[in-house]
Amino acid sequence: MVTVIRRRLVSSVLLLLVVSLVSFLLISLLPGSPAVVILGPNASAAQYRALDHQLGLDRPLWSQYATWLGHAVHGDFGSSWVSGQPIGQELAQRLPVTLSLVLGATVLAAVLGVALGVQSAIRSRSARGAVDVISLAGAAIPGFWLGLLLVTAFAVAWPVLPATGYVAFAAGPLSWLRSLILPWVTLALGGSALIAKQTRDSLGEVLGRPFVRVYVANGLSTRSIVYRHALRNAAVPILTTVGVVFVGLLSGSVLVESVFALPGLGSAAVNATTSHDLPVIQAVAVWFTVLVVVVNLLIDLAYVRVNPRVRIS
Amino acid sequence: MRTVPRRPLAAAGACWLLLVTVVAVFAPWIAPYGSEDTDLGVALTGPGRAHPLGVDPLGRDELSRLIVGSRVTLAGVGIALAVFVVVGVAAGLVAGYLGGRTDRVLTRVLDLVLAIPAVLVLLAVLSLAPGGGLVPMLAFGVLSAPVSARVVRATSLQVREELYIAAARAFGLSAVQIVLRHVLRRVVNPTIVQAAIFAGTALIVQTGLAFLGFGPRPPAPSWGGSVQDASEVINRDPWLLYPCGLVIALTVLAFGLVGDGLRDASAGRWATERYLPSRSRRGAAAEPDAAAVLLSVRDLTVDAPVGPLIQDVSFDIAPGEALALVGESGCGKSITALATLGVLPAGLRRVSGTITVDGKDVTDPARLAAVRGRRIGYVCQEPMTALDPTFTVHAQLAEAVRHHRGVGRAEAGEIANTLLAQVRIPDPTAVAARYPHQLSGGLAQRACLALALAGDPALLIADEPTTALDVRVQAEILALLHTLRRDRGLAVLLITHDWGVVADQCDRAIVLYAGQIVETGPVEDLFRGPRHPYTQGLLAASRSLADPDAAPPRIGVAAPPLVTIPGVVPPPGHWPTGCRFADRCPHAAPACRAEPIELHRDGPLASRCVLSAPAPTTTR
Numbered sequence: 001m002v003t004v005i006r007r008r009l010v011s012s013v014l015l016l017l018v019v020s021l022v023s024f025l026l027i028s029l030l031p032g033s034p035a036v037v038i039l040g041p042n043a044s045a046a047q048y049r050a051l052d053h054q055l056g057l058d059r060p061l062w063s064q065y066a067t068w069l070g071h072a073v074h075g076d077f078g079s080s081w082v083s084g085q086p087i088g089q090e091l092a093q094r095l096p097v098t099l100s101l102v103l104g105a106t107v108l109a110a111v112l113g114v115a116l117g118v119q120s121a122i123r124s125r126s127a128r129g130a131v132d133v134i135s136l137a138g139a140a141i142p143g144f145w146l147g148l149l150l151v152t153a154f155a156v157a158w159p160v161l162p163a164t165g166y167v168a169f170a171a172g173p174l175s176w177l178r179s180l181i182l183p184w185v186t187l188a189l190g191g192s193a194l195i196a197k198q199t200r201d202s203l204g205e206v207l208g209r210p211f212v213r214v215y216v217a218n219g220l221s222t223r224s225i226v227y228r229h230a231l232r233n234a235a236v237p238i239l240t241t242v243g244v245v246f247v248g249l250l251s252g253s254v255l256v257e258s259v260f261a262l263p264g265l266g267s268a269a270v271n272a273t274t275s276h277d278l279p280v281i282q283a284v285a286v287w288f289t290v291l292v293v294v295v296n297l298l299i300d301l302a303y304v305r306v307n308p309r310v311r312i313s
Numbered sequence: 314m315r316t317v318p319r320r321p322l323a324a325a326g327a328c329w330l331l332l333v334t335v336v337a338v339f340a341p342w343i344a345p346y347g348s349e350d351t352d353l354g355v356a357l358t359g360p361g362r363a364h365p366l367g368v369d370p371l372g373r374d375e376l377s378r379l380i381v382g383s384r385v386t387l388a389g390v391g392i393a394l395a396v397f398v399v400v401g402v403a404a405g406l407v408a409g410y411l412g413g414r415t416d417r418v419l420t421r422v423l424d425l426v427l428a429i430p431a432v433l434v435l436l437a438v439l440s441l442a443p444g445g446g447l448v449p450m451l452a453f454g455v456l457s458a459p460v461s462a463r464v465v466r467a468t469s470l471q472v473r474e475e476l477y478i479a480a481a482r483a484f485g486l487s488a489v490q491i492v493l494r495h496v497l498r499r500v501v502n503p504t505i506v507q508a509a510i511f512a513g514t515a516l517i518v519q520t521g522l523a524f525l526g527f528g529p530r531p532p533a534p535s536w537g538g539s540v541q542d543a544s545e546v547i548n549r550d551p552w553l554l555y556p557c558g559l560v561i562a563l564t565v566l567a568f569g570l571v572g573d574g575l576r577d578a579s580a581g582r583w584a585t586e587r588y589l590p591s592r593s594r595r596g597a598a599a600e601p602d603a604a605a606v607l608l609s610v611r612d613l614t615v616d617a618p619v620g621p622l623i624q625d626v627s628f629d630i631a632p633g634e635a636l637a638l639v640g641e642s643g644c645g646k647s648i649t650a651l652a653t654l655g656v657l658p659a660g661l662r663r664v665s666g667t668i669t670v671d672g673k674d675v676t677d678p679a680r681l682a683a684v685r686g687r688r689i690g691y692v693c694q695e696p697m698t699a700l701d702p703t704f705t706v707h708a709q710l711a712e713a714v715r716h717h718r719g720v721g722r723a724e725a726g727e728i729a730n731t732l733l734a735q736v737r738i739p740d741p742t743a744v745a746a747r748y749p750h751q752l753s754g755g756l757a758q759r760a761c762l763a764l765a766l767a768g769d770p771a772l773l774i775a776d777e778p779t780t781a782l783d784v785r786v787q788a789e790i791l792a793l794l795h796t797l798r799r800d801r802g803l804a805v806l807l808i809t810h811d812w813g814v815v816a817d818q819c820d821r822a823i824v825l826y827a828g829q830i831v832e833t834g835p836v837e838d839l840f841r842g843p844r845h846p847y848t849q850g851l852l853a854a855s856r857s858l859a860d861p862d863a864a865p866p867r868i869g870v871a872a873p874p875l876v877t878i879p880g881v882v883p884p885p886g887h888w889p890t891g892c893r894f895a896d897r898c899p900h901a902a903p904a905c906r907a908e909p910i911e912l913h914r915d916g917p918l919a920s921r922c923v924l925s926a927p928a929p930t931t932t933r
Contacts, residue, residue, distance in 0.1 A: 015425070015428060018425055019425065019428050019429055022425060022426075022429060034441070037440070037441060136566060136569055136570070136573075137562075137566070139513070139565070139566075139569055140513070140562045140563075140565040140566035140569055141558075141562045141565075142517045142520060142521065142558070142561055142562065142565070143517075143521075144521055144524050144540065145540055145554070145557075145558035145561065145562070148540070148543070148544050148547060148554055148558070149554065149558070151547060152547050152551040152554065156547060156548055156551065157551075208658075209698065210693060210695055210698040210699055211698060211699050211700055211701050211702075213651075213656055213658075213693070214691060214692075214693055214699040214700070214761065214764070215701070216656045216685070217651075217654045217656045217685060217686075217691035217693075217774075218685060218686045218690055218691050218713065218764055218765055218767070218768070219682065219683075219684075219685035219686020219687060219716070219717065219768055220686065220712070220713060220716055221716060224712065224716070228712075229701045229703070229704070232701075232703045232704075233701065233702065233703055247430075250430070251430065251431065251432040254432050254433075254436075254525075255521045255524065255525065258524075258525055259544070266432075269432075269433055269436050270436065270525055272436070272440065273436040273437075273439050273440040273525075273527065274440075274526070276440045276441070277440070278437065278440055278441070281433055281436050281437045281440060282437070284433055285429075285430050285433040285434070285437070288430040288433060289428065289429075289430060292428065292430070293428075306703060307703065308702070308703060308705075308748040308750075309702070309748070309750060
């Protein structure tokens, strides 16, 4: 089991390295010159050269990457092209916001999705149809629009929750919770639809397996068969979907943070896009990849827990 | 696509997409106002006759803005979709068809591309290519292409292994020709499904970027831009939020419905058998039945959509008795067992029959559930798949013991170990700690027996318990069954087609043919003088296997020796009116086919054959 984890850890670090390189190169190879973007089209050639030199863009790519990576592993992502402030510190303050938002929404989506999926797998055909409708709607409603609808309902028409803004957990857990409820629901709905569908399909498949028939025929309780045995056997694809949903919600958080004015990584990236502040976007990309890698690692560990075959071999 | 009209939701989705596309194409001619014409006098006036969807904060007609905005929105989706399909299919075909190292490298690359946070790449693209345009959606298509590539790769890997491809290769077709002619055709369906699902995502991304202000330059309209405009005035007038959001949601929904419809049409219905009993209310009160019978089944009939699977099957089992259920595959042996336990696969239904255990009517599902495990245990044919692979043997046994006997955790563990010892597992504690996949077939079947005994049942229903095992292990399991019967006084309903097992283990036997009991009686009498030609055939076949010189049993006149029975069991839904065996019977006469044959008792045996029935002249 330890070797399994070690192997996954090594491959995760490799993945992170490659992804950082790829996103670095992608961004460096994009059409358009940062100097032109920052200075506008009317500056002199000397001014462009001076800025390129100041930003280190006149050095070879590999050297740019090496310097950038060397600093990045220490959490130093350089300075903003716009404000000149160090990016690492700025993002470190924003990380807890995005983490609270996305992890909370993933948990909510998983709980909701699994509950819905189980009901749909074990109930009658009509209940299954209802779940289908809910999942279709959940997948079809864009998060940013749902967020606005929730704001009109629960912050404008019936003002029980704050429309925008974020309160740090340390500043007051209840206020923190209240500031996140609408963003969580907004993000979670689409993800829960996906998880519900996967839960229904894999649980349905497991419920058709011979061992379930043997269990039923030998009089074990339906509750135990569904929740303890079948759900555990169906868990691997469901966990995979939860991982996929996490990645999707991370992307979705960029929009949802804008809707609810949450000062997270995503809104930093959006602001940076408007002001052509490329290093900030780069740094957020690396942070996002780190989060994805960490969550995938956690999900791998969960696989090992539910699947004895992985644990032993 | 002939199947689409039968799926109203998918058809509705397709209609909506068609409508939106037509509107986008003819937008300038359809829109009632110029999409950028402002009339501040009517700003935010809400829906009315002049402006059916209201007016935005700058006094522009919302309907016109949505109509014209559909162009840039759908163009973005179209670009992303085209790239997604072309890049994905190309990469998937190359990886899947070439296989080997190319496949490994490409798969790695595809995984990496998927791991790149797409939204941030889009933002990076936008930060360097201001003014929006279609470049970000093109990038989104590339970044998502691995999704379609994976599906195409999996399909073409599978196609590659099929015979006709090998034949094509043998005919000297080049790889490119084979891919274009054969493989591409097979990946079309899964790709269309993926594309429909992706189109919905692309639409959300396109509108999302426009919502963030990275769409077309204002005042040019787009759907996402309309949501942004509306969001700025939600405190004053939430109305504007609805038209633009609904249009987006409906279009995404339409893509999803079409995708689902296409997938269902190409994959067939999701139809897994499910064994969970349906919930039902308890039925009539138990009828007292004084007989010393453990299990009594009366007139059991099970229907499937194709027709009945078993009809009017009745039998009794006394405590400690062993009853064999014999017949070829497809005669209804397993269905009889499952219906007796009330665990029929989904789609099958018991339409009549009563089941009595210990003299109490337990036909009602809730009562039958209470009997399962405690009075009747069940062992199936495939021990390797009969246990939950995610729990140790001990955990599964202990759970069943706790559930049935209501004992504590520690005591249940003890009993579980005792059970494992009783099924003659060498080193029970070591085996108990193992997972099912770590067991041999013989050990797994012993563990299954232990599980079936967890509730201390009086009857064991064993459905071909030795068929999947090798010969030596078969003998061991049979010996174990014998011991359990002797030591625990266990009654057994044994499903088998092995007459040797019947002779060794059983007191009485039932012969099933095409869903009916055709003969039943004590095993000794059945062996000595079977009345029904089917039983004779089965016995002769079994004897000719065991001992080629043995004379086949005969009936009345000299019959030709039946070593194998020609023909096959008629499938459910194709049963003849008269004797169901007539088509394969060497003695068949016109009378056999005239009308249903009754089960006639003749001495110790009862059989369903006109030859064994009393002649019509002697009946009164």
